[in-house]
Amino acid sequence: MTSGINTREMILEILLQINEEGEHSHIAIRNALSKYQFLPKQERAFITRVCEGTLEYRILIDYIIDSFSKITVDKMKPPIREILRSAVYQLKFMDRVPDSAVCNEAVKLAQRKGFYNLKPFVNGVLRTIARQMDELEYPSRKVNLVRYLSVRYSMPEPLVLRWLNDYGEEVTEKMLADFLEEKPITVRCRTYLNSVEETCESLRNQGVKVEPAPYLPYAFRISDYNHILALDAFIEGKIVAQDVSSMLVSEIANPQKGDYIIDMCAAPGGKSIHLGDKMEGFGTVDARDVSRYKVELIQENIHRTDSINVQAHVQDATVFDVESECKADIVLADVPCSGYGVIGKKPEIKYRSTAQKEEELVILQRNILDKAAEYVKPRGVLIFSTCTIAKEENEENMMWFMNNHPFKLESIDEFVPDELKSETTSLGYLQLLPGVHGTDGFFMAKFRRK
Structure with missing residues (x-):
């Protein structure tokens, strides 16, 4: 380890934080890397890849370990379990690291963590897997x-x-x-401040690979850079990191200059800033969220992008705000959800889902939609959106809302690209699916108050 830091020990600590303490993967990785900012780029990349990969492929990895170990994964001590998982990820997916090095480092790490008596076990399981993994039989598609x-x-x-x-x-x-696909980050070029060409040129001048993202002329995928925070276009507020699915929300909202807009669950503020940009600095976007921490995230983005018509403050979306009654031209309710549409970015979501959590989410979503309905002016617009692909949270909530409030769906065909137009968009809603539409999984519906 050239930096003097044991990267595999860092990986172990990160995985324990995620799998045992319930931390979000992107936060655990980011915190660990920011603590050791001097680490060379190669070591940072190794840590990130092994942590993300071990998490993404956990079920496959556990299947492999259980096929060769007398003790099943769920019966192991947490540090040994994570040492084996990250080692198997390297054996299966990383050709650059020799198998012998993977096994040796895992055994050393077990000893460092005080599991001296388990060294032969770790060594035996990993060397058997390294030798025999290619002969392992996987479940049959036809049988199950x-x-x-x-x-x-x-x-x-x-x-x-x-x-x-x-x-x-x-x-x-x-x-x-x-x-499971690795995806470049998507950014929105803020066209009302700068031309797309100028922004892309600035990125390319810093060695960034820039490719068009689908559907929107101002959306691009960027890769081959070390850190987005070091890019001039980001520092100067010319780009905002945002998925295309989230950009489409502001397109279908179609704000007019001078509108008053409430964004009820706004952190980190990408949609609020986009809505403000679409009004070219006029009107007001009232960006709200439940905690001081979340509002500070929005404020950081407002400050960086110099969004003069966006303001942020703490307001719990489940608590009725009498001051806002019938005030808004547009209300955006991008409600908390199961997040199944963004599993590609936050893989721990898939391991933490339960039927009970989902039932609680649906109740929470309806509670927020009840309040949102009260804030919309007569003939005003309510946009309901989620980053999930669960019908209970999307279409079923949409139908429930129409049955309980004086709103009707309104066609969004005028605002979505031709490739996305369908029977549902003419009615007023769109479900985007990962792997099908080239975006995150995302749902949006447009209601007009009667």
Whole structure:
């Protein structure tokens, strides 16, 4: 380890934080790397890749370990479990690291962590896997499709079964494969401040690879850079990191100069700033969120982008704000959700889902939509959106809302690109699916108050 830091020990600590303490993966990785900012780029990349990969492929990795170990993964002590998982990830997916080095480093790490008596166990399991992994038989597609897809794409069986029922085999497999794809970050060029050409040129001058993202002329995918915070276009507020699916929300909202807009669950502020940009600095976007921490994230982005018509403050979306009653031209309710549409970016989501959590989320979403309805002016617009692909949270909530409030769906065909137009967009809603539409999984519906 050239930096004097044991990178594998860092990986172990990060994985324990995520899997044992419930930390979000992107936060655990970011915090660890910012603590050791002097680490060379290569070591930072290694840590990130092994942590993310071990998490993404956990079900497949556990299947491999359980096939060769007398003690099953769920019976192991947490540090040994994570040492083996990250080692198996390297054995299976990283050709650059010699198998012998992976095994030796894992054994040394077990000893460093005080598991001296388990060194032979760690050594034996990993050397057997290194020798025999290619001969391992995986579940058969013909015998048990759910089990096959679960192990092949490392997705819990209940989610696989549910999506097979909702979307069919072909679409489900496309989504599962897409969740495991490495994706460049997507950014929105702020066209009302700068031309797209100038912004892209600035990025390319710093060695960034810039490619058009689908659907929107101001959306681009960027790669081959060390840190977004070091890019001039980012520092100067010319770009905002945002998925295309999230950009489409502001397109269908179609704000007019001078509108008063409430964004109820706004952190980190990408949509609020986009809505403000679409009004070219006029009107007001009232960006709200539940905690001081979340509002500070929005304020950082407002400050960086110098968004003069966006303001942020703490307001719990489940608590009725009498001052806002019938005030807003547009209300955006991008409600908390299961997040199944962004599993590709936050893989721990798939391991933490439960039926009870989802039922609680639906109740929370309806509570927020109840309040949102009260803030919309007569003939005003309510946009309801989520980053999930769960029908209970999306279409079922949409129908519930229309049955309980004086709103009707309004066609969004005018605001979405031709490739996305369908029967549902003419009605007023759109479900984007990962692997099918080239975006995150995302749902949006547009209501007009009667």
